[in-house]
Amino acid sequence: MAEISDKKNKEDLNNDIIGDVTSSEYKYGFVTDIDTDIIPKGLNEDVVRLISQKKGEPEWLLDFRLKAYQYWKTLEMPRWAHLDIPEIDYDAISYYAAPRKKEGPKSLDEVDPQLLETFNKLGIPLEEQKLFSGMAVDAVMDSVSVKTTHKEKLAEMGIVFCSFSEAVRDYPDLVKKYLGKVVSYRDNFFAALNSAVFSDGSFVYIPKGVRCPMELSTYFRINASGTGQFERTLIVADDDAYVSYLEGCTAPMRDENQLHAAIVEIIVEDRAEVKYSTVQNWYAGDKDGKGGVYNFVTKRGLCRGDYSKLSWTQVETGSAITWKYPSCVLAGEGSVGEFYSVAVTNNRQQADTGTKMIHTGRNSRSTIVSKGISAGHSQNAYRGLVKVAPDADGCRNYTQCDSLLLGSNCGAHTFPYVDVLNDTAVVEHEATTSKISEDQIFYCNQRGIPTEEAVGLIVNGYAKEVMNKLPMEFAVEAQKLLQVTLEGSVG
Amino acid sequence: MKDILLEVKNLHANINGKEILKGINLTIRPGEVHAIMGPNGSGKSTLSSVLAGNPTFTVTEGEVDFHGVDLLSLSPEDRSHEGLFLSFQYPVEIPGVSMVNFMRAAMNEKRKHFDQPALSASEFLKLMRQKREVVELDNKLASRSVNEGFSGGEKKRNEIFQMAMLEPRLSILDETDSGLDIDALRVVAGGVNKLKTADNATIVITHYQRLLDYIKPDFVHVLYKGRIVRTGGPELALELEEKGYDWIKQEIDNQ
Numbered sequence: 001m002a003e004i005s006d007k008k009n010k011e012d013l014n015n016d017i018i019g020d021v022t023s024s025e026y027k028y029g030f031v032t033d034i035d036t037d038i039i040p041k042g043l044n045e046d047v048v049r050l051i052s053q054k055k056g057e058p059e060w061l062l063d064f065r066l067k068a069y070q071y072w073k074t075l076e077m078p079r080w081a082h083l084d085i086p087e088i089d090y091d092a093i094s095y096y097a098a099p100r101k102k103e104g105p106k107s108l109d110e111v112d113p114q115l116l117e118t119f120n121k122l123g124i125p126l127e128e129q130k131l132f133s134g135m136a137v138d139a140v141m142d143s144v145s146v147k148t149t150h151k152e153k154l155a156e157m158g159i160v161f162c163s164f165s166e167a168v169r170d171y172p173d174l175v176k177k178y179l180g181k182v183v184s185y186r187d188n189f190f191a192a193l194n195s196a197v198f199s200d201g202s203f204v205y206i207p208k209g210v211r212c213p214m215e216l217s218t219y220f221r222i223n224a225s226g227t228g229q230f231e232r233t234l235i236v237a238d239d240d241a242y243v244s245y246l247e248g249c250t251a252p253m254r255d256e257n258q259l260h261a262a263i264v265e266i267i268v269e270d271r272a273e274v275k276y277s278t279v280q281n282w283y284a285g286d287k288d289g290k291g292g293v294y295n296f297v298t299k300r301g302l303c304r305g306d307y308s309k310l311s312w313t314q315v316e317t318g319s320a321i322t323w324k325y326p327s328c329v330l331a332g333e334g335s336v337g338e339f340y341s342v343a344v345t346n347n348r349q350q351a352d353t354g355t356k357m358i359h360t361g362r363n364s365r366s367t368i369v370s371k372g373i374s375a376g377h378s379q380n381a382y383r384g385l386v387k388v389a390p391d392a393d394g395c396r397n398y399t400q401c402d403s404l405l406l407g408s409n410c411g412a413h414t415f416p417y418v419d420v421l422n423d424t425a426v427v428e429h430e431a432t433t434s435k436i437s438e439d440q441i442f443y444c445n446q447r448g449i450p451t452e453e454a455v456g457l458i459v460n461g462y463a464k465e466v467m468n469k470l471p472m473e474f475a476v477e478a479q480k481l482l483q484v485t486l487e488g489s490v491g
Numbered sequence: 492m493k494d495i496l497l498e499v500k501n502l503h504a505n506i507n508g509k510e511i512l513k514g515i516n517l518t519i520r521p522g523e524v525h526a527i528m529g530p531n532g533s534g535k536s537t538l539s540s541v542l543a544g545n546p547t548f549t550v551t552e553g554e555v556d557f558h559g560v561d562l563l564s565l566s567p568e569d570r571s572h573e574g575l576f577l578s579f580q581y582p583v584e585i586p587g588v589s590m591v592n593f594m595r596a597a598m599n600e601k602r603k604h605f606d607q608p609a610l611s612a613s614e615f616l617k618l619m620r621q622k623r624e625v626v627e628l629d630n631k632l633a634s635r636s637v638n639e640g641f642s643g644g645e646k647k648r649n650e651i652f653q654m655a656m657l658e659p660r661l662s663i664l665d666e667t668d669s670g671l672d673i674d675a676l677r678v679v680a681g682g683v684n685k686l687k688t689a690d691n692a693t694i695v696i697t698h699y700q701r702l703l704d705y706i707k708p709d710f711v712h713v714l715y716k717g718r719i720v721r722t723g724g725p726e727l728a729l730e731l732e733e734k735g736y737d738w739i740k741q742e743i744d745n746q
Contacts, residue, residue: 438547443583445567446543446576447597447653448604457596461587461636 026283028250032117032141036224038097043090045069048196051096055165055199058172061179068185068195075189081323081352082381082413086257088294093259095197097224099141136161138202138218140231148202150214160205161216164232167203174205178236182265182302182329190261190296190323194230198263201231206241206272215471220249220262222282222293228259235265237272239305244275246474249282249318255291257320258283262297270305270332275313277470278326279478282318284485287376289348292320299326303335303361311338313469315478316353317485325383327356330364330395337366340466342478344459344485345378345410354384354415359395359425368399371463374410375486381413388425395422401431404462406455406486456483495556496521496692497661502553504541511537513717515553519661522689526703526728527696529714530736535696536580538714539665543577544570558660571597572604574660574691578650578667585637590649593637594619594656601657622655626682644675651682662686663694668702680705700732715743 039050048069052062077088136150138161154161160171167175185195202218222229237243249260260282268274276299285292295318301310312326328337339355357366366386374380386397403412418427436458444454460467460479467475495518502515511534519525529535541548542555544567555562560573585593598618599609610618623633626648638646647667654662664683668676683693683706695706703711703725711728713721715736720743721727731739 439583448568448571448600449596450568457588464587
């Protein structure tokens with residue numbers, strides 16, 4: 001009985017979700033009418049200088065931006081992904097948009113009630129007493145961080161959790177030490193773009209031996225039209241530290257395509273552990289593929305310390321186009337990298353996502369579990385690289401790559417690359433492709449479960465291995481999301 | 492004369508244009524057990540699928556009244572909510588979906604249909620525990636994924652367990668005895684008998700007399716070429732066991 005009651009809560013919530021979800025609308029599609037400071041569209045050196053100036057940045061950071069911008073100008077957009085990406089006019093985008101602070105003798109910490117309302121509507125209350133007690137949030141709207149909760153409480157333990165801009169101001173040495181060390185501005189086209197124009201994001205530093213007592217979370221919201229969002233997240237876990245971090249994102253429903261090009265850098269020192277979970281729910285466009293966010297993201301962690309561990313968990317349901325490969329560089333001896341992914345595409349969505357596990361440390365281990373779900377006319381690709389360096393003895397990788405198809409107009413593709421330069425490595429790859437059968441649906445129907453709920457149940461069952469890796473509060477949200485994303489996909 | 496629970500009138504159904512049921516007539520009252528027997532390919536499983544609303548089959552003619560409700564107009568899930576249960580000949584596996592979760596979804600959908608509030612987790616688990624005992628289904632099985640890796644006997648026990656949970660007014664057992672050894676057969680049949688009341692009814696579809704030793708039928712029907720060609724009491728099943736189906740086939744084919 002004890003076994004069951006452990007699971008009970010999760011099961012309980014599971015079922016409530018299935019009962020609750022009745023609408024297939026993207027419920028985050030609203031726009032907040034708020035006075036916003038938007039710089040003119042276009043990208044050039046002056047714009048880069050303007051962003052840096054608006055943020056009051058030190059000289060070294062402006063230099064970093066300018067170098068990145070010069071390098072970006074020499075690059076072409078990558079075309080190797082299994083994606084059909086329309087031409088993007090980088091001069092038709094505004095690179096900085098910030099909700100304007102209301103005039104008046106208010107304290108700096110006070111957040112505009114309209115912004116509070118916006119985040120309330122998104123289910124992210126920023127008043128600390130209303131938050132899940134086990135979670136601290138950094139809320140980012142368009143180009144700036146609106147508020148970070150629980151900062152003081154965390155500071156007592158020496159934990160730094162703040163917006164990237166504050167980190168530049170208050171902890172310049174830490175930022176300077178780590179910025180661009182895992183993802184260089186020369187890494188790729190979108191990384192160079194982000195390095196030139198990034199506006200805000202979150203910064204986390206967990207000191208030696210500290211286990212962060214709550215989930216840290218950043219919630220990204222695009223609001224202004226005609227803009228892109230370019231945030232940076234930097235997480236450093238010092239020796240023996242632990243942190244679980246979650247990122248969520250939504251955007252209004254618009255006919256235009258909006259660009260999101262982010263960078264996440266993570267550094268994990270000796271015996272430290274970082275768990276990074278994403279529930280990505282950017283607006284995906286309508287059923288004919290009009291509108292939606294283009295999501296081009298570079299996420300990478302460096303397991304520099306011996307016996308360090310980095311675990312990526314992602315639930316990707318949104319965006320018109322997703323191009324994203326959260327990766328681990330396993331440099332420390334015995335370091336561990338994990339990647340658990342559920343990527344759902346419906347209607348005209350396209351996703352090319354996966355991971356890279358780069359084994360350079362001896363006896364490093366990695367696990368990849370990827371669950372793709374395609375419906376409608378969507379295309380869903382898994383792309384992964386497992387690389388073992390010549391000196392890295394005793395490495396192990398296990399990859400499991402499953403695809404589930406709903407209907408007959410969608411596509412599932414798998415591109416696994418394996419590059420092993422050391423013959424003591426053990427690398428395993430398993431892959432399956434399956435469809436939800438009519439027999440399964442009818443079986444559920446016969447027991448009284450309508451088709452849409454049945455699909456939700458079956459899909460959540462298929463994705464369970466990954467869903468179980470999410471922190472509980474988000475597991476619930478993510479399960480609901482899977483079901484909503486697939487509504488109307490079975491006819 | 493008791494009320495009628497199920498009345499099938501002149502039911503015709505086909506699959507991909509091929510007619511399988513060619514005018515079925517059947518009347519079932521509460522408290523009754525009906526056995527439907529017949530040679531392979533006579534339409535027994537089609538009848539159960541059509542009654543349950545499997546979209547693979549198309550009904551071309553006829554009516555089915557289920558305690559005053561026009562059964563054929565209902566979706567499969569509403570037929571279930573109205574009290575029709577089908578124990579599948581080949582229960583499907585649903586990987587990753589625990590039995591607990593699956594049954595809870597099923598129960599709560601039914602409750603929703605009747606505007607009843609969902610069961611709390613503790614109420615539900617208590618009910619699961621009680622009903623598991625009917626077919627001696629152990630706890631481990633109930634927490635595993637739906638039918639995944641179950642033996643043939645476990646799958647059938649699991650079907651009867653679900654029947655116990657949903658408390659249907661009419662249960663159709665489609666060749667529940669196939670693939671069962673004698674011990675499993677006894678447990679499954681015992682479960683069905685325990686669930687029998689004066690208000691519900693059961694249709695037992697089977698090839699063999701064997702199951703009917705355990706589940707005593709009030710009526711035995713012989714289905715052949717899509718029609719019920721003979722109806723009798725339990726003695727008809729014994730006669731079939733002894734003489735086979737050939738004599739009936741000949742009689743019908745000569746007509």
